[in-house]
Amino acid sequence: MRWWSAANLVSNAGTWMQLTVQNLLVLEITGSAAATGLSLSVQAAPGLLMSLVGGAAVDRWPRKATAAVSQALLGAVAFTTAVLVACDPLGVGVLMALAAVTGLIATVDGPACSLLGNDLVPAEDVPSAIGVGSLVSSAGRLAGAGLAGLTVGVLGTAAAYAANGLSFLCVAAVIPFLRPARPAGGTAPPAAEKDQDTAGDGLTMREGLAYFARNPRLLALAGVTGISAVLGRNYGLTLAVLVTGPLAGGAGAFGTVSTVLAVGGILGAVLGARLRRPSVRLVGALAAAGGLLQAVAGLSPSLALLLVVVAPMAVVESVSDTAGTTVLQTTPPPRLRGRVLGVWGSVRTGWGLTGPPALGLLMEQAGARGALVAGGLLIAAAVLAGHLLHRRRPAAPAPAPVSVALREPVLIPAPAQVPAAERPVPVGAPA
The missing domain is CATH 1.20.1250.20 (MFS general substrate transporter like domains)
Incomplete structure (x- = not known):
């Protein structure tokens, strides 16, 4: 979990650095604030419908492999953008197309990485793992926004995209070495429960x-x-x-x-x-x-x-x-x-x-x-x-309490199955 959190801190900083630089780049190319907002919408738009497909893919495919491949693909898109920016043939249409591809890959990467982080800790520690993820995201956002200006000022816009590509590869390199935690208590669920959980599930x-x-x-x-x-x-x-x-x-x-x-x-x-x-x-x-x-x-x-x-x-x-x-x-x-x-x-x-x-x-x-x-x-x-x-909604009827006089025959074994000395005695009956 420590390795995963450290890698994600680097990746979040790279992502926010690229988002900051992308806004500046679109504004520089077009001179339009509306176009800048449109580029963010184009990157977010695939999630409107394709998130359903991405979530089903995460349930169907091995989680570690899915997260590693999606991170590598996001890194490839970032490197491609860096090369195009450095060679200066990049127009706003190409930039928005690359942003849309990034958003499409993220529909699989988001749930895969979120659930993979939860797999690394016991069930009772999942809330803490999610809290650590939020902490990493907030710290990465703060660091990325600051690094964006520094990177562009010293190394240029292409370097910011390249740095984000390296941050994705950092996560992809860590994933093969992660070991999911054992279920709480160290035991696997019973086979019957497992079969019942997956029965009829076509993913x-x-x-x-x-x-x-x-x-x-x-x-x-x-x-x-x-x-x-x-x-x-x-x-x-x-x-x-x-x-x-x-x-x-x-x-x-x-x-x-x-x-x-x-x-x-x-x-x-x-x-x-x-x-x-x-x-x-x-x-x-x-x-x-x-x-x-x-x-x-x-x-x-x-x-x-x-x-x-x-x-x-x-x-x-x-x-x-x-x-x-x-x-x-x-x-x-x-x-x-x-x-x-x-x-x-x-x-x-x-x-x-x-x-x-x-x-x-x-x-x-x-x-x-x-x-x-x-x-x-x-x-x-x-x-x-x-x-x-x-509060005003009528509550569901509570289950009938177990009668002290044992009027619920389904809750006790039949008399023939219990030795006479061990049978429960109704209230008021002689001991």
Whole structure:
């Protein structure tokens, strides 16, 4: 797990470095902010439909081999982009095509690497492993954004793509040496249970969709995470406008806010790694708290007060993300986890494509402050409404208690099978 985490830290830093450089490169080629946003949408778009296929592939193929091949392919795309940038025949169409290929490979790589990391620890430590993954992701994002400017300034744009290619190869090289942990307790599940778990499973995408649609925990998690993704979280847009507009700050001020968000995300991931049995209720409570903090941030009269509010906001939302990921990855049975993550990838991509335009429209109507306040309050209100509806739903009938007088013959052996001296005596009968 230590080797895996170290390799993923390098890979995450490389990925965020490439994403930062890609935005700058598209902006340099086209001079259009809209084209820059389109390049990000093109890379995310394959996940809308192909995540279902990718999740089914992860359930069907050996996980270590799948992750190693997908990482190697991502490295090959990064090296190809580096060569094209260095030779200078790269147009925006080719760059977007390469971004789409990267997004397509990621539909398999994402669930494969997530589940492979969970395989490296005992079942009771999976929440901690997910927390470590969130910590690695946050730290890699912070490091990658900083390294991007340094690499481009010293070695050029092509070097950033080449460095990302090397980071993928770093992960691919570590995977063959990983040893999955034994099941909890050191024993394998009984053969009968194993057969029952896989019986009738054709590893089809339909089963993943059906399981997701029938599971109230996953549906509630999707609802909470979806409204948070659409009305919040897009702080690169909302806080940037707030800082540079009403608060009269510059790019340096927004950089400070971004750094505080990243540090808060790291601290939240550390706290999230300590969760042992997170629940959807906890995810909802944290999302509501984050929404209220977002509303307070929208009302901040100064940059200093905004920084005070942004820090706990980032911590709360990072813990919420870690708890939600744990629920998502541990709720389905092992045979369905790849496909359920595939369904989640499609849903998350839909939020990613819907959120920024919806939030941009809200900002046009209400301004940056209004969008933050209204979005935060709506998140908290939606979570509260969902909680109240859940409490009002009639509970499932509880199983009948075992009668003290033993009126449930199915719960005890037949008298002929029990020696007379060992038969239970009803209440009130002579001993």
